[in-house]
Amino acid sequence: MDMNANIERVMLTSEQIAERVKGLAAQLDKLYEGRRPVVICILKGSVMFFADLIREMKTPMQIDFMAVSSYGKGSISSGKLQVKKDLTVNIGGKDVLIVEDIIDSGNTLYELKKMLNTRSPASVNIVTLLDKPERREVPMEPEYKGFVIEDEFVVGYGLDYAEDYRNLPYIGVLKRSVYEEK
Ligand code: IMP
Ligand code: MG
Numbered sequence: 712m713d714m715n716a717n718i719e720r721v722m723l724t725s726e727q728i729a730e731r732v733k734g735l736a737a738q739l740d741k742l743y744e745g746r747r748p749v750v751i752c753i754l755k756g757s758v759m760f761f762a763d764l765i766r767e768m769k770t771p772m773q774i775d776f777m778a779v780s781s782y783g784k785g786s787i788s789s790g791k792l793q794v795k796k797d798l799t800v801n802i803g804g805k806d807v808l809i810v811e812d813i814i815d816s817g818n819t820l821y822e823l824k825k826m827l828n829t830r831s832p833a834s835v836n837i838v839t840l841l842d843k844p845e846r847r848e849v850p851m852e853p854e855y856k857g858f859v860i861e862d863e864f865v866v867g868y869g870l871d872y873a874e875d876y877r878n879l880p881y882i883g884v885l886k887r888s889v890y891e892e893k
Contacts, residue, residue: 714876718883722865723858725880728840729763731857735838736767738855739808742836743770748806749832753823754778754796755877756812759869760840760857764810772808775800781819792822807832812869813841817851824851841865841882864890 750772752761765774778796807827814820824835838855845862866872867879872890 712875714879717876717886717889718866718879719886721881721883722860722863723868723882725868728857728868728882732760732763732840733767735855735857736764739764739838740768740770743772743806743808746806747771747773748808749773749775749798749800749802750808750810751798752776753809753811753819756869756871757810757840758877760812761810764838773800773805777823779819779823781822792819792826794826802827802830802832805832807835809835809837811837811839811853813843813865814839814851814853814856815843815846816848817846818849820853821849821851840868841870 748770750761750765752758752774754776755778765772775798776796777794777798780793780795782791782793809820809823811820820837824837827835836855837853839853840857842853842856842859843862844859863884864872865882866876866885867882869877870882871877872885876885
């Protein structure tokens with residue numbers, strides 16, 4: 712499969728992403744000055760963003776990983792969160808930064824934030840690389856975001872379609888023909 716051939720257009724080049732990541736890292740360094748947050752990578756989509764972001768940050772931190780999925784509207788278990796891999800760090804009394812790839816309906820982070828808050832962290836902030844506000848089903852406003860994008864299905868830089876395309880170095884709009892039956 713030729714990944715590049717299935718991309719309609721490049722939305723964000725690796726250079727554009729890198730520049731924005733630097734800006735976000737500087738903002739987050741300011742926010743966490745004098746503190747030592749637990750920075751959480753939401754697997755798998757956030758892995759590239761997370762790795763680049765934390766290397767641009769000068770704040771001392773702990774890192775941890777979590778894998779979750781949510782059942783959105785229309786499913787029987789609406790709004791419920793499935794934790795596939797939990798944290799190993801105890802976040803009680805700690806400042807928590809959640810690093811997400813993209814916020815779409817908002818269900819995943821809405822439920823995740825609620826769940827993490829039951830563990831009594833000192834604070835919870837969210838940074839997302841991409842935000843699709845048009846698609847929101849629940850109130851979820853990330854404190855920090857890289858880019859606000861239109862309602863288009865994007866892949867690359869960690870984001871997948873059926874587990875493919877995560878290793879593309881840029882973010883591109885997937886051709887509709889790839890996921891629509893002809
Ligand atoms: P939400 O709960 O609807 O906000 O879901 C967010 C999750 O949906 C993300 O972590 C992605 O895994 C997935 N997602 C939403 N939009 C896209 C997209 O355009 N490309 C790839 N994955 C997406
Ligand atoms: Mg995902």
